[in-house]
Amino acid sequence: MIFSKIEFLFIFLPLFLIAHNFFPYRNCIYVLFSLFFYFVGEAWYAGIVVFSALMNYIFSLMIASSTKQFHRRLILSYSIFLNIAILFFFKYSKFIVNDVFEINGVEFLDHIYLPLGISFFTFHSISYLVDVYRGDAKADHSFVNILLYLLMFPQLIAGPILRFHTVSNQFKRRVVTARHLYFGLSLFCFGLGQKVLLADTLAEVVNPLFVRADALTSFEAWIATLSYTLQIYFDFSGYSNMAIGLGWITGFYFPKNFNFPYISKSITEFWRRWHMSLSRWFRDYLYIPLGGNRFGAFRTYLNLIVVFLLCGLWHGASWTFIAWGAYHGFFLVLERIGFARQLDKIPFFLQRCYALLVVAVGWVLFRSDNISQAGNLLHTMFFGWGDGQAEHIAQLITPEQALAFCLAVFFSSPFLIAILDRRLPLPIVGQWRKDATGLEYGLGGLMALIVFCAASAKIILGAYSPFIYFRF
Amino acid sequence: MSRRQHKRDNVHISVSAKFIASIVAILLSLPVVLIGLQGRGDLESFHNRILNEWPRFPLWEDPKKYFADAKLWIDDRVYPIIQLSVFRTELLLNVFDRPPQKRITIGKNGFIFLNGGTESTVFSIFEEVCINSHRESVAADLRDALATLQAYSKRSGIIFDVVMVPTLPTVYGDYLPESVPEKIRGACRERAAGRSPLIELSRNSAGRFCYPLLEMNAARGDEAFFPKANFHAYGMSMKVVRDAYLSARGLAIPTHERLEPGRFPAEILTMYRIVKNIPAYRFGNDAIHEYKGAAMVFAKRIKDLFRAPKIDTRILSCSTAPNGETVFMLSDSFGTNASEVFAGAFRRLLQATSNNMPDSQAPILLDRVKKMEHIDRVILLVEESNAGRIIDWARAFGDSAD
Known part of the structure; x- marks a missing residue:
């Protein structure tokens, strides 16, 4: 189940709202609804998630109760190994056998199913164990709370990735007021609009073009790339906003996940604005433990490359994702070596063009089915002028899609938020306005309602595409 | 945390938050709660198919399939899907001049074309009617099919004729917009200019195969000839088809018929529940009588040959018919409009729409009709994309014992 579907919006969500607001044992209710949420899509694979939660619950108690540092470290290593092994088995075994070792015909591998959100709950589990080990968080003796941390449906399949110590107190005590409802529901509505009205409309442009990616003209290749650049941002940030909004209406504060990444002036800045919870996770649980920037320039560059190779691999078991990770790692190293200083000397506009171009080219790797397709597409984009016959613009993009494209460009900068925030109480993470009048709340609510109605109408009429981050 | 804390509420929810949450929950549930307000018949007519059923097996047997089936049940019925669809279509058509779905193409000069059977087969109808049906290989297969039918005709003593009705994209191919790929548009323009191997076949078959594209092209200047937003030929266009067939076959053409000009609902838009009247001719012949009761009996007798329970049949007679024959018309959906027009030429006409019948059943169907x-x-009457059906029917008749 995902948020932009009829069964979630009009059945699951209203039932959850009633149950969470009017029945006791709210954490238990939250867990039961989350299990059902997972069960609807993944059926008995929900058992794997529960097993993983139980395993990590026991390991965390063992780490907490152990007095010897050696034992604690041993248990942590073993538990992380098991979590990675589960992830590896379900997500990477087929890739390793078929693509890396080029062994085909292993029938058993065809039966391995990738459970939804496995990458996210593995990272949550590791975060919990490491936080307990480091003493950043206390091991929670309530299994319900651990289940809730790992399975909470708003962030279960696409994040934001929560670090245990940032939410552990909210399992024990949280408050929900009318303001939480207002900001939470309106953020959910705007997120739904981003996903359904912008990303899904752009998907209608992107998908047919990538289907015939090997036979595009240069113009079509650029349309496909730029549309996908916008699509993936609104798809993912829309889903993250819906998750954060759902968190707010139940008294949870999830971290901001996107901060207008396409206005970045460098790739370094891009990763401070894109999927911020993932970047923080990699920084805290991989980059810093690897040594970060404490052992000289070469080691820093090596660490960056390793982190981004793994970041790419985390997104999917395919050479294209590994190439995408390596590509970003390369630019990060390049900027560290000194390119960032050169960039600072050129106008902001050109800095932004550089960052956007690098990111957009990266998305070609990310979206392509294989390296060869990505190579062909990039070749067409940069060297294919004059090749083939450009299809009529009306065949590529309808007025409705062109409108979505323009709105997406507009909303990918903070321009509108900056104007509206002075007049309306907008649901901005960490910045809830306290001085808004009733009329301002009313106008803000009306705006959210219009977006919700438009998105719902599109959902009901069935014109939407699957969520891009579905299997990551 | 103590055991007591764990079991009881550790979440404080204000009264106002509970109130807002309740209102929101009630409003959100309306699209599902109000499903009961819509009639099944109304929904089936809107979807133009039988609705998906609630899963009839236990949840634990196959939870994934259970939820997938339940989702289809909800998707078909969610309220207000019909009203929303109409609103969206009107908005797109009237404000943005855009088709409601990708399988609809808005042409030049007010033409509206159905380009594909579903949203995942966009332009497939155009490809079939303008390209695939006009290949030399198809003409050759049709030639063989006519020979097979001729042989069967000799054995059974029943005359067999084939009528292939040109469609809107071939008659008005030059009105397709530039958003249609050039390969398809070019082919449709070729047909509109009267170029197709089927014309040659029609000319050399002594009337046993009729493809009246040239006759339709000659008449297409009349704005109401082939209604501009119809998939099916209607009124004047169907009369031109019939008259071309009768004269090619050397049969008398009825007189005392009327073509009444008027404005009638655009067929393609009625699929979206939009009533927009466009110029068309209504065919009229007072001597034609329709036997609806007998047609229902006819439908019951052939029901087992069809895959779907709904069977379209017609039985008509004409007291002033210039030809005293009894005719059986086996057709696709074009037969519904054609039967009324063709009935004026024959003493009696029985018609069955075969869209839900396997082609191999055609000889059995004819046997049942002959018993009646x-x-x-x-x-055998089809629109041009169903050339394959003629070939399959001929094969079935050729393989049959009689």
Whole structure:
């Protein structure tokens, strides 16, 4: 189940709202609804998630109760190994056998199913164990709370990735007021609009073009790339906003996940604005433990490359994702070596063009089915002028899609938020306005309602595409 | 945390938050709660198909399939899907001049074309009617099919004729917009200019195969000839098809018929529940009588040959018919409009729409019809994308014992 579907919006969500607001044992209710949420899509694979939660619950108690540092470290290593092994088995075994070792015909591998959100709950589990080990968080003796941390449906399949110590107190005590409802529901509505009205409309442009990616003209290749650049941002940030909004209406504060990444002036800045919870996770649980920037320039560059190779691999078991990770790692190293200083000397506009171009080219790797397709597409984009016959613009993009494209460009900068925030109480993470009048709340609510109605109408009429981050 | 804390509420929710949450929950549930307000018939007519059923097996047997089936049940019925669809279509058509779905193409000069059967087969109808049906290989297969039918005709003593009705994209191919790929548009323009191997086949078949594209092209200047937003030929266009067939076959053409000009609902838009009247001719012949009760009996007798329970049949007679034959018309959906027009030429006409019948059943169907009435002539009538069906029917008749 995902948020932009009829069964979630009009059945699951209203039932959850009633149950969470009017029945006791709210954490238990939250867990039961989350299990059902997972069960609807993944059926008995929900058992794997529960097993993983139980395993990590026991390991965390063992780490907490152990007095010897050696034992604690041993248990942590073993538990992380098991979590990675589960992830590896379900997500990477087929890739390793078929693509890396080029062994085909292993029938058993065809039966391995990738459970939804496995990458996210593995990272949550590791975060919990490491936080307990480091003493950043206390091991929670309530299994319900651990289940809730790992399975909470708003962030279960696409994040934001929560670090245990940032939410552990909210399992024990949280408050929900009318303001939480207002900001939470309106953020959910705007997120739904981003996903359904912008990303899904752009998907209608992107998908047919990538289907015939090997036979595009240069113009079509650029349309496909730029549309996908916008699509993936609104798809993912829309889903993250819906998750954060759902968190707010139940008294949870999830971290901001996107901060207008396409206005970045460098790739370094891009990763401070894109999927911020993932970047923080990699920084805290991989980059810093690897040594970060404490052992000289070469080691820093090596660490960056390793982190981004793994970041790419985390997104999917395919050479294209590994190439995408390596590509970003390369630019990060390049900027560290000194390119960032050169960039600072050129106008902001050109800095932004550089960052956007690098990111957009990266998305070609990310979206392509294989390296060869990505190579062909990039070749067409940069060297294919004059090749083939450009299809009529009306065949590529309808007025409705062109409108979505323009709105997406507009909303990918903070321009509108900056104007509206002075007049309306907008649901901005960490910045809830306290001085808004009733009329301002009313106008803000009306705006959210219009977006919700438009998105719902599109959902009901069935014109939407699957969520891009579905299997990551 | 103590055991007591764990079991009881550790979440404080204000009264106002509970109130807002309740209102929101009630409003959100309306699209599902109000499903009961819509009639099944109304929904089936809107979707133009039988609705998906609630899963009839236990949840634990196959939870994934259970939820997937339940989702289809909800998707079909969610309220207000019909009203929303109409609103969206009107908005797109009237404000943005855009088609409601990708399978609809808005042409030049007010033409509206159905380009594909579903949203995942966009332009497939155009490709079929303008390209695939006009290949030399198809003409050759049709030639063989006519020979097979001729042989069967000799064995059974029943005359067999084939009528292939040109469609809107071939008659008005030059009105397709530039958003249609050039390969398809070019082919449709070729047909509109009267170029197709089927014309040659039609010319050399002594009327046993009729493809009246040239006759339709000659008449297409009349704005109401082939209604501009119809998939099916209607009124004047169907009369031109019939008259071309009768004269090619050397049969008398009825007089005392009327073509009444008027404005009638655009067929393609009615799929989206939009009533927009466009110029068309209504065919009229007072001597034609329709037997609806007998047609229902006819449908019951052939029901087992069809895959779907709904079977379209018609039985008509004409007291002033210039030809005294009883005709059985086996057709696709074009037969519904055609039967009324063709009935004016024959003493009696029985028609069955075969869209839900396997082609191999055609000889059995004819046997059943022959048990009901004496049949002099069989007319196989399809629109041009169903050329394959003629070939399959001929094969089935050729393989049959009689």
